[in-house]
Amino acid sequence: MEEKDITNDEAKHEAGTEEANAAEEKPENDNNEVEAKDKQEETAKEAEEIAELKASLEKTTKEKEEFYERLLRLQAEFDNYKKRTLKEKQADQKYKAQELVTALLPVLDNFERALQVKATEETKSLLDGITMVYRQFLDALKEQGVSVIESVGKEFDPNFHHAVMQAEVEDKPSNTVIEELQKGYMLKDRVIRPAMVKVNK
Amino acid sequence: MEEKDITNDEAKHEAGTEEANAAEEKPENDNNEVEAKDKQEETAKEAEEIAELKASLEKTTKEKEEFYERLLRLQAEFDNYKKRTLKEKQADQKYKAQELVTALLPVLDNFERALQVKATEETKSLLDGITMVYRQFLDALKEQGVSVIESVGKEFDPNFHHAVMQAEVEDKPSNTVIEELQKGYMLKDRVIRPAMVKVNK
Incomplete structure (x- = not known):
């Protein structure tokens, strides 16, 4: 019995040891479980943080791209x-x-009309002086890009000539300006006033 | 002995069970270790991912802010x-x-000079016509904002008057324009040419 007891005890002891071991392991297991739970929680937290960071990154990247596109x-x-304002x-x-x-332009017209008088001995010096002024006037305008439109003898061109009269002159080519009634003027490439003309049919 | 044996066997069995249990637990423990290691690795990976995401987010936020500032x-x-181009x-x-x-302006000057002749019976009609053209000329300029600078009788003002001569006339106030040698002109609020004047000391 003793032996048995011993054996049993031993066995029991053994078992006890195992139990003790098991018991010793239990808190460890509990610890593990807690740790595992902690770790699980931690992992969940981290996963949440990752998801949040990813969402933030996506949002920020989108905003960045929007700013860049703007x-x-x-x-x-x-x-x-x-470019437009420069043009x-x-x-x-x-x-x-x-x-x-x-x-x-009306000043020029009147100037020309005033000069179309026949010079006499008395008016010659005044007319010469005034004609010089007229030429100087025209030169100043020419320097700014003003030019006189050619008309008499030229083919009628509605871009430059305004036909106010028609004629039938047999010895002159048709569709040609045969008389200028008012001078036309351009500023650079732009017609400021077309020449008023009489055109041959 | 039988009992003992049995007991022992039982005990052994028990112990065996415990051993088996222990043995069963061993791989579990290994598993736990592997799992723990995996989890540790996973945690490390996650931590790395979080760090990377945070770095990316910081970088992207900075870039976003830079784009916004630009x-x-x-x-x-x-x-x-x-605003500047409009101005x-x-x-x-x-x-x-x-x-x-x-x-x-030189055309105007010469025009005025040409008109400063005494009208005779012969030149009157021509002079009247030309004077009309001169007035029309001046009116066209005035319509565009040109004005004549007042000078004679006015206090000398270097903003509008260019003193080319000085005089000492006792019965006239000092620092006053007493004669105009050439007309001055303004375009709106801008002096295009100051009047050339004689100023009393």
């Missing part, structure tokens, strides 16, 4: 605006004299 | 450019006649 669009708009400025510059030139 | 700067630059355009528009007006 930047590109604004830059393109700016460039176009610069407008150049056109403004090119034709800036137009308003004054237009206002001066 | 966008704001460009918008401000664009707005300034628009320039308005100034260009306001003074567009300046070049032609400047070129016409």
Whole structure:
């Protein structure tokens, strides 16, 4: 019995040891479970953080791309605006004299009419002086790009000539300007006033 | 002995069970270790991913902010450019006649000089006609904003008058224009040519 007991005890002891071992392992197992639970929680937290970071990154990347696209669009708009205003400025510059030139054309007409008197001995010196002024006037306008439209003898061109009369002259070519009733003027490449003409049929 | 044996066997069996249990637990423990190692690796991986994501987010946020700042700067630059070009355009528009007006001032001078002849019976009609043209000329310029600078009798003002001669006339106030040698002209609020004057000391 003793032996048995011992054996049993031993066995029991053994078993006890195993139990003790098992018991010793239990808290470890509990610890593991807690740790595992902690780790699981931690993992869940990390997964959540990763998901949040990914969402933030996606959002921020999208916003960044939007800003970049707006930047590109604004830059393109700016460039176009610069080009357009430069063109407008150049056109403004090119034709800036137009308003004054237009206002001066009746002065030129009257000037010419006033000079179409026959010079006498008494008026010759005055007429010469005034004719010089007229030429100087015309030169100043020419320097600003004003030119007289050619008409008499030229083929009728509706871009430059305004036909106010028609004639049938047999010894002159048809569709040709045979008389100028009022001078036409251009400012650079722009017709300011077409020449008023009589055209042969 | 039988009992003992049995007991022992039982005990052994028990122990065996415990051993088996222990043995069964061993791989579990290994599994746990592997799992723990896996989890550790996983955790490390996740931590790495989080760090990478955070770095990416920081970088992207910084880039986003840079684009936003560039966008704001460009918008401000664009707005300034628009304001400046509008101002320039308005100034260009306001003074567009300046070049032609400047070129016409000597014509005006000569025109006036030519008209400063005494009218005789023979020249009267011509002079009247030419004077009318001169007035029309001046009116066209005035319509474009040209005006004559007042001088004689006015206090000398270096902004409008160019003193080319001095005089000492006792019965006239000092620092006053007593004679105009050449007319001065303005285009709107801008002096195109100051009046050349004689000033009393």
